[in-house]
Amino acid sequence: MPIRPKLALVGTGGTIAATTQSNTGLTDYDITQGVHTLLQAVPGINELADLECHQVFNVDSRAMGSLMLLELSHKLNELLARPDINGAVVTHGTDTLEESAFFLHLTLKTDKPVVMVAAMRPASALSADGPLNLYQAVQVACSSLAQDQGVLVLLNDQIHSARFLSKQHTTLTSAFGSPDAGPLGLVAGGQPRFMMRSLLPHTHSSLFDVRSCTACLKFRSFTITPIRWRNCIATQHKAVCKALWWRQPATAA
Numbered sequence: 593m594p595i596r597p598k599l600a601l602v603g604t605g606g607t608i609a610a611t612t613q614s615n616t617g618l619t620d621y622d623i624t625q626g627v628h629t630l631l632q633a634v635p636g637i638n639e640l641a642d643l644e645c646h647q648v649f650n651v652d653s654r655a656m657g658s659l660m661l662l663e664l665s666h667k668l669n670e671l672l673a674r675p676d677i678n679g680a681v682v683t684h685g686t687d688t689l690e691e692s693a694f695f696l697h698l699t700l701k702t703d704k705p706v707v708m709v710a711a712m713r714p715a716s717a718l719s720a721d722g723p724l725n726l727y728q729a730v731q732v733a734c735s736s737l738a739q740d741q742g743v744l745v746l747l748n749d750q751i752h753s754a755r756f757l758s759k760q761h762t763t764l765t766s767a768f769g770s771p772d773a774g775p776l777g778l779v780a781g782g783q784p785r786f787m788m789r790s791l792l793p794h795t796h797s798s799l800f801d802v803r804s805c806t807a808c809l810k811f812r813s814f815t816i817t818p819i820r821w822r823n824c825i826a827t828q829h830k831a832v833c834k835a836l837w838w839r840q841p842a843t844a845a
Contacts, residue, residue: 597678597734598642600671603627604664604692605650606685608711608722623650625715627683633715633723640730641678646671653685653692661692662802665699669803672702679705679733683726686710686759686767689745693754697743698798705738706795708745708754712765721748721765728779735784741776742794750775753790 603609609625627645631637648667649660664682671677684692693708700706709729711722729746732738743754747768756770769775777786793799 596639596641598644598676599730599733600668600677600680601627601631601643601645601730602664602668602671602680602682603630603645603647603650604653604656604682604684606653606683606689606710607714608683608685608709608726609650610714611716612714623652626650630683630715630722630726633720634727637727637730640727641734643681643730644677651685653688656685656688656692659807661695662805662807664692665696665802668696668700668706669702672700672704672706677704679738680707681726681729681733682706682708684708684710686712689768690754690757690759693743693745693757697754697794698800699802700743700795701801701803702795703740705733705735705741706743707733707738708743710745710747712747712763712767728784731779731782732784737777737784737786740795741786742790744776746779749779751777751779751784751786755790755792755794 603626605623609623609630611622611624626647631643646667648664668680672680689708689710696706707729709725711720711725713720713722715722725746728749732744732746732751738744741753745752745754745757745768748766752768752770752775753773756773758769758771759767760769761767773790774788776788776790777784
């Protein structure tokens with residue numbers, strides 16, 4: 593019988609951990625569930641992997657600030673450095689999912705699978721999407737194909753790279769997409785299937801190392817246009833811009 597991988601399941605809160613007073617309610621929810629409780633709604637998930645739970649935060653993702661992101665990065669770097677941990681799954685809210693995922697994509701120093709997961713409907717909803725998303729996120733984190741892919745995000749059966757992820761709707765379960773590249777893969781027939789890989793810098797190949805940082809520098813994000821790209825080259829900021837904001841389509845695997 594194959595040995596199950598050991599994954600760190602790291603909770604930060606978000607809609608996936610929220611409940612409402614009515615099972616038809618999709619808004620006005622409270623963050624009430626920790627990661628241990630989330631597992632109870634996902635039959636068979638413990639057959640996929642040995643899950644070591646860590647509740648780092650339990651907040652609405654709109655409350656995620658730079659110091660919290662730094663703490664999350666430190667915690668994940670610490671966990672992923674352990675030889676007995678094969679990968680990590682991180683639960684998160686959708687409002688700032690793309691920002692947190694991209695920050696971790698650039699600051700985690702690992703080639704182990706890291707999969708972030710969220711939900712558009714609270715856990716108490718009639719058709720909550722969180723349990724299946726979480727199950728599939730663990731499936732992806734257990735897959736050797738997720739190795740050295742940077743931070744991945746699993747939502748609505750699709751596997752996205754943190755570099756290209758964008759929230760495009762406020763309520764639909766299909767709210768997230770990767771408009772510049774498309775998803776890297778999907779979960780179909782109960783198996784993760786990758787069709788693309790992102791070749792741009794991430795994790796251990798990223799320029800950014802925050803493991804010894806105790807505070808985040810302030811910066812302003814912007815989209816690189818051809819004119820701005822030429823200006824960055826002229827002002828010798830090409831490496832930073834390439835690592836952060838230069839986005840181009842992923843390449844076929």
